Amino acid sequence: MSDAHEVELVVGSREFVADGVLALTLRHPLGEPLPAWEPGAHVDLVLGPGLERQYSLCGDPADRTRWRVAVLREPAGRGGSALVHDQVRQGDKVRVRGPRNHFALRPAARYRFVAGGIGITPVLPMLAAAEAAGAEWTLLYGGRTRDSMAFTGELARYGDRVTVAPQDESGLLDLGPVLDALPEGTLVYCCGPGALLDAVEERCPAGALHLERFRPKERTTGGDGDGEFEVELDRSGVTLTVAPGVSVLETVRAAGVEVLFSCTEGTCGTCETDVLDGTPEHRDSVLSPGEREAGETMMICVSRCRGRRLVLDL
Template identity: 50%
Template sequence: MPGFRTVLAVTGAALLVRRAVRRRMGHAPLWPMPALDTPISGRPRGRAQLLTVAGRTVVADGVVRLRLEPRAGAELPPWEPGAHLDLVLPSGAVRQYSLCGDPADRSAYTVATRLIEDGRGGSREVHEQLAEGTGIEVRGPRNRFPLVSSHAYVFVAGGIGITPILPMLRAAQAAGAEWRLVYAGRTRASMPFLDEVERIGGAGRVTVLAEDETGRPDPAALFDGIPPAAAVYCCGPEGLMDAVAAALPTGSTLHLERFTPAAATEGNAPFELELRRSRTTVTVAADETALTAVRRELPDIAYSCAQGFCGTCQQRVVAGEVEHRDELLTDEERRDSMLICVSRARGGKLTLDL
């Protein structure tokens, strides 16, 4: 999936959505599902490893699926539905893609990505340079979109947003949970894994909404007749996720994964950023990032996505309180580090080990 890692970002307009969702959260599942143990979402990033593109398949208009395998006989680290990989692309850019294969298959990882014509180039590298036999460095797996245990689920996917949802469908089906999927896209031809999700769900579980056939979905109708206290999982375009959040029934919990971080520019305050080892202090203006300010003094500082997804710009915090706006770091990592491309000071000053 295109780079993204968020469960309701806490900044800007998304703060109101998160507060609304929190008011609906906190319930315990009606009964546990042993086959869906609650995953550990705070697992540290895995070591980098070199895999090979062992298979490349076009699975929808503009969407390719890659099967990534280790050296012969090696077994890959385990993962759970909702996890993603960091791919270090030939240019050195780092992008995140959801694992959409079978967690039981330790012989390969499977990811899929849509070509974004007006994007920042990551998807084009995948489509044009990652041919079969190509080596690719990966990091992970890592999961900040874990599938919680619940008696019932509603999954809502928009286009390539089906990638993290697909393993969740298999897990819910295997556990005998009640579930339904609403899968929306521009056309059926543009919707990857459509045949597979229909096979998994059978009659009655899967609703396909192709915009050229049915028009845009009515968010309120997505939740007609759902069981009380269902877990709702949504991944797709920003507008779809905002609509799902607004229509969420009382008592249901909402879990979102975004393609891009929520905008967080309104209300920013300037702050001072001390670079301890460099023995200098820079001012971060309200309309710029800490990364931009640091690069005025340290132009060779490493960064990649500049959106809080890849972790390349992670720096150790020596002093001060951070307002974390990334979609990557675990709670443990946030105790003493930050991603300077998006996060800011929760006060007047931060000190970094730079």
């Protein structure tokens, strides 16, 4: 299950780290240490009723006095980034939920990191962790223009292990030299736009790739779970019918059972729920292939049932 920890933090600073990218530092109002986190973790900023957005932690996990997030202004977005840019000021209090991590850095001797645009944020602390562990690693970092690419100054200290490749200077990222003929045991971590993730996914051997999506992966076909099925809520002692076109999350909430949720798109992991019996049909963009195969948890905002019945730990 996902972490339900929620705290009100104070905005310590605001800094533009690239064109359209605003970095915020968040501190506890009483100076208390913040919850521990590891590279790949994200938090939810609770910006208002029905307005919660997920942002990767991109500071130093060893620094328990502050968290740092970076927010890309998205003119065509749903309003969260514009609110942060235009209304959140130094000294303001912001409700924050988390941290939560579905993109954890696993131990390895070698890493290949690929980041596109704001996808650099979860990768930043991974680089520091790989460096501290003595691993061999490289980063390929792309973006629309050099000025739009955040944290290039911080990356400069790593020298030629980092390749910064703005599209207007060098075209689309050349993935071949990075991903072809990977040495055995190399792990690939990638975050960025969906087209980049799809391209990396096509080239990576099974088991090597770990990625995080900001947008849900498009479903091209239907599945067994499109029809009606039953869901038994073990702790609540009720059994509900999930109708076609209605999510498990909607059905559960309509029955008065409170559950945490945020994106409702299967990308944030907030509504992850333990499965006690039955086989989920996974439609999220969070779980790894191994986690999907195990079927021990599911994202109830989008995933459904292969069969007629699920038993959930709710």
